[in-house]
Amino acid sequence: MSVHVQPEAPGSQRHLITVAGRELPLDLPPPKGEGPTPHDYFDAALAGCKALTLMIYAKGKNIPLEGVEVDIERDDKDERRGQYRLAVRLQLRGDLSDEQVAELHAVADRCPVHKLMTSTTVDIDTQVERAAT
Numbered sequence: 001m002s003v004h005v006q007p008e009a010p011g012s013q014r015h016l017i018t019v020a021g022r023e024l025p026l027d028l029p030p031p032k033g034e035g036p037t038p039h040d041y042f043d044a045a046l047a048g049c050k051a052l053t054l055m056i057y058a059k060g061k062n063i064p065l066e067g068v069e070v071d072i073e074r075d076d077k078d079e080r081r082g083q084y085r086l087a088v089r090l091q092l093r094g095d096l097s098d099e100q101v102a103e104l105h106a107v108a109d110r111c112p113v114h115k116l117m118t119s120t121t122v123d124i125d126t127q128v129e130r131a132a133t
Helices: 038-060 098-108 112-119
Strands: 003-007 015-019 022-026 067-075 085-093
Touching: 022 038, 038 067, 038 085, 038 098, 038 112, 085 098
Parallel strands: none
Antiparallel strands: 003 015, 015 022, 067 085
């Protein structure tokens, strides 16, 4: 799987991300742009992973989960000092027992993106080349 990012127009700060055959907008936050920003996609990856993980898990365990809504609040005021905080709120729909809710909570904290963000060393190798003119 690859991700491609290119300017929307020559000299533009607004870009387009192409991933899985789909285009997504990428911009700066207001007032310089309209968003969504790279940080928004980082946060959204976590939210989406939690929702999908819970739905797949519940289906496999015959837990009557009908839907998941995820809200994330970002606190990035200390990001430059190495602290990036995400407060996640899950809303689970369905006729769930307290035990099932607790089980789903534990599963949500083990979704692949959560683990990637909190317990994996990510190595990034950046190469630079001149574009053909």
